[in-house]
Amino acid sequence: MAILLAGATGTIGQAVARELTAQGHEVICTLRPGATLPEAGPRTLECRLTEPGSLSRALNGQRIDAVISCMASRSGAPADAWAVEHDAQINLMEEASAAGARQFILLSAICVQKPRLAFQYAKLAFEQRLIDSGLDFSIVRPTAFFKSLSGQVARVMEGKPFLVFGDGRQTACKPISDRDLARFIVGCLTDPDRRGRILPVGGPGPAVTPLDQADRLFDMLNREPKIRHVPFALMDGIAGTLGLVSRVIPPLRDKAEFARTGRYYATESMLIWDDARARYDADATPEFGSDTLWDHYADLISGRATTDLGAHAVF
Numbered sequence: 001m002a003i004l005l006a007g008a009t010g011t012i013g014q015a016v017a018r019e020l021t022a023q024g025h026e027v028i029c030t031l032r033p034g035a036t037l038p039e040a041g042p043r044t045l046e047c048r049l050t051e052p053g054s055l056s057r058a059l060n061g062q063r064i065d066a067v068i069s070c071m072a073s074r075s076g077a078p079a080d081a082w083a084v085e086h087d088a089q090i091n092l093m094e095e096a097s098a099a100g101a102r103q104f105i106l107l108s109a110i111c112v113q114k115p116r117l118a119f120q121y122a123k124l125a126f127e128q129r130l131i132d133s134g135l136d137f138s139i140v141r142p143t144a145f146f147k148s149l150s151g152q153v154a155r156v157m158e159g160k161p162f163l164v165f166g167d168g169r170q171t172a173c174k175p176i177s178d179r180d181l182a183r184f185i186v187g188c189l190t191d192p193d194r195r196g197r198i199l200p201v202g203g204p205g206p207a208v209t210p211l212d213q214a215d216r217l218f219d220m221l222n223r224e225p226k227i228r229h230v231p232f233a234l235m236d237g238i239a240g241t242l243g244l245v246s247r248v249i250p251p252l253r254d255k256a257e258f259a260r261t262g263r264y265y266a267t268e269s270m271l272i273w274d275d276a277r278a279r280y281d282a283d284a285t286p287e288f289g290s291d292t293l294w295d296h297y298a299d300l301i302s303g304r305a306t307t308d309l310g311a312h313a314v315f
């Protein structure tokens with residue numbers, strides 16, 4: 001199939017490009033002007049998805065079969081989130097559809113089930129537009145990525161303590177590797193059971209807490225656990241103060257949103273939310289793939305892998 005891939009320079013987009021190529025699809029990646037693909041192979045199309053008409057001009061009559069969008073705001077700042085996670089996704093959907101695409105696979109996030117942040121509302125608003133579009137859709141809502149749970153490996157290897165909020169057991173997730181998630185996403189092209197559905201997905205269980213991560217990491221390093229417990233009140237204080245100050249100093253609004261984001265991930269699990277019982281449900285969170293976070297930690301420790309948090313370091 002001829003697949004248009006948006007977000008191909010990002011963490012999951014790169015893995016999806018690799019998987020599509022391995023499966024023999026024709027891959028056409030949209031790139032922002034000046035951007036390049038980290039790995040050669042797929043065809044590229046330079047365009048500005050935030051500008052209506054830009055993709056159509058770049059396609060120049062070329063037909064496509066399906067779209068996979070792994071595009072997301074790099075910063076998560078409210079204005080950028082709406083511009084990318086909503087407006088640009090709509091341009092992508094409408095212009096790809098005009099070029100023949102009948103199927104649209106969207107990489108979203110499990111956290112939109114309990115929205116509090118601008119980027120989550122922007123994602124939800126686009127999810128609804130996609131559902132209403134009449135296209136064959138699959139909305140993939142993964143749990144946490146390995147990169148988001150690896151930020152402390154380097155500091156622990158330097159002898160510093162692992163930081164956890166509270167007792168380190170308040171949140172949990174079923175981490176999924178880039179490769180397994182890419183396989184799941186590409187599988188949506190052909191699996192009829194994944195069509196017309198919202199698909200929460202995690203990696204292999206069991207669910208892990210921040211304390212589990214710390215314990216396993218020290219164990220793998222053969223060191224005595226050194227864990228620093230950070231009070232939730234500290235995070236609440238920073239988020240609350242920035243929230244108030246940003247009402248009188250608007251330029252601080254983005255910083256206030258980043259503080260709220262940090263607080264969100266410190267207090268909310270990346271698992272299925274059971275509304276009736278008002279709790280997260282690890283057992284109900286679907287599992288896919290075989291790569292474990294512990295394999296990834298081993299790769300980081302041995303230097304076989306690196307963690308590039310980029311602008312997402314705040315998460």
Ligand SMILES: NC(=O)c1ccc[n+]([C@@H]2O[C@H](COP(=O)([O-])OP(=O)(O)OC[C@H]3O[C@@H](n4cnc5c(N)ncnc54)[C@H](OP(=O)(O)O)[C@@H]3O)[C@@H](O)[C@H]2O)c1
Pocket residue numbers: 006007008009010011012013032035048049050070071072073074084088107108109110141142143144145146148312315
């Ligand atoms: N981190 C987690 O644990 C986690 C968990 C579940 C779900 N998610 C979700 O997964 C998604 C993808 O995450 P990721 O880590 O792969 O993202 P990422 O590495 O930050 O990549 C974002 C991609 O979107 C592109 N993009 C950003 N702004 C753009 C714009 N204005 N126009 C065109 N393209 C633009 C980027 O292109 P450039 O290279 O040109 O910037 C890049 O290719 C996000 O929606 C995130 O919310 C994340």
